[in-house]
Amino acid sequence: MVWSRTNQLIAAAAEGLGARAEPLGREHTDYFMRLSLGERRAIVSKTRSPFLTQVAQGLANNKHLSRELLRARGLPCAEGVLVDESGDIHGPAVRELLARHGRLVVKPNWGNRGVGVATDVRDLATLARARDRARGLDLDEEVLVEPFIAGTNLRVAVIGGQAVAAAEVVRPKLQVGRSAEAQVAALNGDPRRGTWSAPSLCPMDQIEAEEDLAGHLEVYGLELEAPIPAGREVEITGEELEVIDRTDEVHPEWLAVAASACDLLGVDVGGVDLRGPMAAFAGPPASAAGAALLLEVNVVPALHLHALPTQGRARPVFAAFVAYCLQLPGAPPPCAVVGV
Ligand SMILES: Nc1ncnc2c1ncn2[C@@H]1O[C@H](COP(=O)(O)OP(=O)(O)O)[C@@H](O)[C@H]1O
Ligand SMILES: [Mg+2]
Known part of the structure; x- marks a missing residue:
């Protein structure tokens, strides 16, 4: 056990x-x-506190709706078009998004762990395949289509309403000319990756190629054994390559954005996903000119990212979590109230 x-x-x-x-x-x-x-x-x-409500969980899990609400409260959120269960991607909104941005991201509206997220969608045929995959993985068969945001991923941990840590999450990108299978085998040789069957304190997990990656590659018309062709940027959206502590480098106003997002959605212990160039997070949101944006609020945040970063300082997020849940002296009061 x-x-x-x-x-x-x-x-x-x-x-x-x-x-x-x-x-x-x-x-x-x-x-x-x-x-x-x-x-x-x-x-x-897991990392749900005893105070978290079902309403907050359901709301935060709905990416499109929660972003709409947060945007209305002035937070810088990624834009996107929700494709309903009909799966129709031929309406003007999606076409206009593709024409305007050239590169889109397709994901399940109610997804997590990066499963079913395609980030290199540049034509309608790929869009249709990405839609099929994301739709099949979504609880309500709803798919979110949004502009690709250049830069990196920033994850901010919020505990008891306070932003306590920030980490840059770098995803593995498949190199051109070698097969995905060979590249995943090389990544899995990294001793920093552990397995689910024998849980340990490794910062990252083994990548199971057969499970998710094969389906992910199909979206791009690729196979596990075939070399990645030139011009394809396949990111393994559910995995990490490096996790770099950035707590001291992120501008306090970005930390405040993350804390507000959780507060408004009633998420007391959350992980806020932001995306943009790292340099944009060093300055205030106002100076990022829309290049750095909020993607989502996770209700069950992967707090280990901050306790076991692959680079930089470990942050005592689990101590903060335990102190908050037990309401130890000095811990913030319960704050899971949906307020949008
Ligand atoms: N708009 C985007 N532009 C670029 N990459 C993205 C975008 N949206 C998602 N990604 C990539 O996919 C990952 C998962 O996306 P996210 O929206 O956080 O969904 P999930 O709920 O599956 O975690 C991100 O960490 C990032 O690597
Ligand atoms: Mg995410």
Whole structure:
């Protein structure tokens, strides 16, 4: 009986604070854990606090709707067109987006972990295949089509309403001329990648080529064994190549954007995904001129990104999480109220 990486990190942080972390019930499940310290008790579900509401979760999981609400409150959010369950991508809105931007991103509206996200969509045929894949993976068969945003990924961790850490997440990009299969095998040789079946404190995970990557490649008309052709930029959107702590480099106003986004959606413990050039995050949002934007708020943030970065300082996000859930002295008060 071994906890998942996240639960191992929660349990270790609890121990560091003198608190207990134990399984709930007799069968081992990673889904729930009881934290206790003296009279204080909290049941958490992964990194969901006991205060999080179903309303906030559902709202944040709907990327298009939550962005619309956050944009109305003045936050710099990525634009996008929602393709409903009819799957019609031939309307003027999508065509206009493609004509204006040249390169689009297609993703399930209710997705996570980067699964089904295609970032190199430049023609209608690829768009149709990306739509089919994203739609098949989406809860409501809804697909979001949005402009490709140049730059990198910034993840901001918010705990109890406070932005506590920021990390740059670099995705693996497949090189031209070699097969995806060979490149994934090389990436998997990295000792910093662990496996789900034997959870450990590795910062990254093994990439399972057969599971997701084959379907991802099909969107571009490619196969696992064939060399990546020139002109194709295939990013493995669900995986990491490096995770670089940027907490001290991100401008406080961007951290405030992340905290506000969580606050408005009622997400007390969240991971905010932003995208743009790293230099844009060093200055205030107003000077980024729309080049850096908010993509989504994750309700179950991968807090290990900040505790186990591959470069830079580890941040005590799990201690902050445990202190918040148990409401230890000095921790922020419960703040999961949907306020948009
Ligand atoms: N508009 C975009 N421009 C460029 N890359 C993007 C864009 N949207 C998503 N991506 C890539 O796909 C990843 C996953 O996208 P995201 O919107 O966070 O969906 P998910 O809910 O699956 O995490 C991002 O971290 C980034 O690497
Ligand atoms: Mg994301």
